[in-house]
Amino acid sequence: MHNKIPKLILLDFDGTMADTFKEMVDINNKLHKELGTDPIDYLEAIQLREVPMRDWLRIIEIPIWKVPKFIRTIINELEKRISTLELFPDMKNVIQSLSDKDIVLGVITTNSKENVREFLNLNGLKQISFVKHTDFLSGKTGVIKETLNEFKLSEDEVIYIGDTVGDIKDAKRAGIKCIAVTWGYNTEVLLKKYEPAAVANKPEEILQLLNFQ
Template sequence: MKTVIFDFDGTLVDSFKVAIEVAHELTHRSILVQPEEIVRLRQLRLLDVAKELKLPRWQWPILLFRGRRMMARRLDEVLPFADMPTVVKDLHESGYKLLVMSSNSQVNVQRVLDARSLSQYFGHIKGGIGLLGKSKGLRELMQQEKLDLANCIYIGDEPRDVEGARKVGMPCISVTWGFNAPELLRDHHPLAVVDTPEQLRKELKKWGGK
């Protein structure tokens, strides 16, 4: 069975504004993030954003834990991207196995999927992945679900998604409606870069031969 593994934030759901505001609160920045700064940050990899915000690496796990808890209080603001529910439903009905792997917590992901009537289309949800732990998470997920690497693909919105998938030999499709800009995604050479959920659906149908 062909298996599609989705990232969550920035791929399935639009949590960018909430994430920026949570990061702003976590770093105790006194100046609100301006639109032009958001545009600039979208051009940067996660490591570079952390440097911009002067966040030492040892603080990342602590900030990520706190960020998940803060985001949990604002999940009602997190909505699926337009047309993604339709694409998810179509893929499910076409026989694809759909899973989620995310740096967000499993509880947060499940709550949003439940609230938006999307849980029925997904199998395992693997949450709590470290910021640099995508490859480790994918290996664990494949082992837990007894997946055949040749039949798996990862969908994400950041370079670390592409890099994590590449480390385990898995293709990755990048979506441009999430956290990072299209130019940055293309520089990391995913299998494809798509601009709309409908384009994603077509690429997955082509990949899966359905």
């Protein structure tokens, strides 16, 4: 996929590093009256993985003006659960292997920087150099471009790793390649429709795609 070793790899958090999908469903169901949403069972939630995340808002009937409150509530509740969130199996080894190649690693997330930093600390992920936040509705393209300028890197020196259609689109708009991972919020079938640079079905495949194995 990529003959040139990247100098910077940007990672998504929810669904790429941390398994937050079940927590998100649980929070919605417990607080659905406060959030103004419909409760959803887990099997229905699994089916949501087959559509882009922005379509979830329509399916669970969240009007666009309520989205900021919905996101804030989810993030605040996740803060209470950070210690119980799981790092996806083998992601720690992948992150260490990338760091061993002298690649700078950073996180760009719609979650809070505080949540992500606490999770990184709890899981001993000191290899992550920085965490940047962006609003869900704004997307990640602007922050990606700012990061390229900050590090004085060209587009072909940076890769984004994410789990959603939005991640693929945002990376493309910023002019960088995206490795889409299939263990998060969107399915492999859906992700492939949006033509990421490559698809990883398990964490160690990231290293294979970068020719590190």
